[in-house]
Amino acid sequence: MDYSNRRHFSRVNTQQEVNLDFGAKKYKHSVSNLSLSGMFVQGQSEQKTGDTCEIWLQRSVSEAKIKAAGRVVRVAEDGMALKFTFMPIDSFLFLQTLLQYEAGDSKLLAAQPVSRIAFEEDNALLLYN
Structure with a gap:
């Protein structure tokens, strides 16, 4: 199945370490591409597919x-x-900065569909399907 036509956010190829906590299972893996x-x-x-987890991503x-x-949307x-x-909003802002830096293009995120993002009163950010 071609997933590229369902993508709403630009992806950046990167090699970042990520920690995933699914409750009973925890993983330390590498991110190959990242988006908002x-x-x-x-x-x-x-x-x-459908499993949920906590995610921690830090470059250094x-x-x-x-x-x-996060939620698993595809297993390969x-x-x-x-x-x-x-x-949280501070993580979202850092992610935006990280993506711009990794892409080397300050205009990369300018046309991203922010209508798909909801900022809530408690300074949290929800990304909708």
Whole structure:
């Protein structure tokens, strides 16, 4: 199935380490691509589509950590695709900056569909389907 026509956010190829906590299972894997709405995580897991997790992504110990909640939307032989379902605003802003830096294009995120993002009163961010 071609997933590219369903994508609403630009993806940036990157090699970042990510920690995933599914409750009973925890993983430390590598992110191969990243967007404002989610990521593809390389590595073996026992997870299934629909499983939810907590996500921590940090480029280096001196940088801020991106904290989010996510849901598995696709499982492949070499990894899984995760969609962000919740992210604090400070993590979202750091993610925007990280993506612009990794892409080397300051205009990359300018045309992203912010109508798909809802900012809530409690300074949380929800990314809708």
